[in-house]
Amino acid sequence: MKHLISIGDLDRASAIELLDTSSRMVATQERQMRKLPTLVGTTVVNLFMEDSTRTRISFEAAAKRLSADVINFSAKGSSISKGESLKDTALTLRAMGADAVVVRAPSSGAAHKLAHSGWIDVPIINAGDGTHQHPTQALLDTFTLRRHLGGEQKQGECSGSVDGSGLDGLHVVVVGDIMHSRVARSNVQLMTLLGAHVTLVAPPSLVPVGADVWPCDVLYDLDEAIALQPDAVMMLRVQRERMLGGGYFPSAAEYTRRLQLTTERAHRLPEHAIVMHPGPMNRGFEIAGGVADGRRSVIVEQVAAGVSVRMAVLFHLLASNAREES
């Protein structure tokens, strides 16, 4: 694996290997000296052509804990905001000697273009491209799911090792704006690759035409999905800024009535079920504040897992590739 552009770049074995490496990274983060010398002398560029705080910070923390040098290159106040193209930016980064580029971009396919257009020849990590893919988010979601519900355990205890296992037999419900969600696309692929069953819930106007061939079920009714007693519910942010053309649903109130994970709905979930959200949340819109802060919520844990998972991805793309070449 040279790049991580899409979950499609992974097979089951390599996905599990990444999750297992992430577990080891978690262990290193529990030591007093958290910094590993693995990527000393390596420069990782965070190229963020779209606003993002948590993903950029997460990648930055991951790279620094592996002792890489990090250069942040963001849209605001940079040559990108002056109209520089992705291509010219890539040529610049190549000239500066970047060893890997983490890219977040508003255009679907931007990470693929960076990896395959001959502009720059270093590992590319997709940190979210338009409405296409967000593979490290799916890895951290999956990591969190596996930690709570993987292997033989189903009681929410994170005791025994889940290394080597997938998500076989789990049922995950993903709720919200599927059409505009790169998180949903990556998660459907990764969770099913690892043996989970996924049910998407959205108003029909937010389900993309053509999703009928995705390896998951689609429901329009959250209560119906909860009645299926899923092991986990992931609420997606409703991306109001992406409502191009508008009118995907009549009002925030109607959306909330039909699709908010309320305290009452959360009560109807099985005892062991967990609640997830990739953030940033619209509290009181797609998720009730009480549920976000409640006992089922693993939302903060997802953030922590993000650093470990991104350390694992950087490790596999930079440290292990270097080892193979030498």
Next chain:
Amino acid sequence: MTPTAAGSTADTTPDALLIRGARPYGEEAADVLVQDGLIAAVGHDLEAPDGAEVIDAEGCVLLPGLVDLHTHLREPGGEEAETVETGTRAAARGGFTAVHAMANTTPVADTAGVVEQVLQRGEDAAWCAVVPIGAVTVGLGGERLAELDAMARSRARVRVFSDDGKCVSDPVLMRRALEYVKTFDGVIAQHAQDPRLTEGAQMHEGRVSAELGLTGWPSVAEESIIARDVLLAEHVGSRLHVCHLSTAGSVEIIRWAKQRGVDVTAEVTPHHLLLTDDEARGYDAVYKVNPPLRTRADVEAVRAGLADGTIDIVATDHAPHPHDAKDREWDTAAFGMTGLETALGIVQHTMVDTGALTWRDVARVLSETPARIARDTDQGRPLEAGEVANLLVWDPRPSAEVDPEAHASRGRNSPVAGRSLPGANRLTLLGGRPTVRDTQLVAR
């Protein structure tokens, strides 16, 4: 004399040309004598007059020179992408003796002055006839009619009007345009695309767009406009031409309209006969085009529609772009692909070699009918004595890999780069004068 792709060899036009053994319309072989710009005789064992050049064309197909009803020459205003000179060189290499230049230039071809300028540039270049298409609305703005009558009565004699690139989406304006062009037997060539249904659209809406996260361009956005327009054309008794039809549903609507007797014609592009939306998977914007590449079922439907006559013609929608307009993220890249130099190869590959069309049909869909729709004189004429010698001698036997770097067009955005296509342009005659010999351009 060193022939080069983009350059050309010098040539003195012989007094007479005897083309020996070519098969008119791919049928029984005959000899064709060309003299003084005209077809002087068609027959067997013709004598070569003194000083005549004899061309052995055994095994080749003789067709009337091809006529493209949908070409973007980009001049004026887009000379970085193409000029009348380079675009008509590309046309000649593709076997065309006439192209119809779309109006979406800068300035827009919406006045007699601009269309006469384009006509003049074509006459100066002299690689093929350049017939300007006039804009339907001022500045392609979709708000008020351009001076259609002035363009029709100009030296350019415009008969085809189109806002191509944009749809005349206002139903009242479309109705008025259809009515108005009846004065001079004109036709409205509609780019059928509902603007609201295609806001931000990047590719065909379906399984591939859902996976790639690219905003969809639904088939219904084309079909709903075509359905409306055939009903309008019927209501006001005027002529409608549908540009670059791309969906199975559109073929059904045209078929229905023709059964009702609506005076409608339709075109399909070579790329819609060959390629599908699967090409978008690599995010290579060379495959970004409007209307977008559709599904395999749509490709099958437009091939069937062309074969049974529902679709009247093939037109290239040749749309050259500078490299930088394509070498970028998909959603910021330009729409369009080149087509002039590969059109007949694709038609042979998809339609003739599969048995769906005969060469007689090819003459109809790539020469005779487009000329008739545009009311061109001296183009798409029968292969008979007395006709102007606009001819193509096409050798269907060789095949070659498409190399855009070798194209005469300034555009390198060919969607069939690297693919093998059949056929070679053995000789193209424009008014009896060779413009192409053995695939190479021949300067005057």
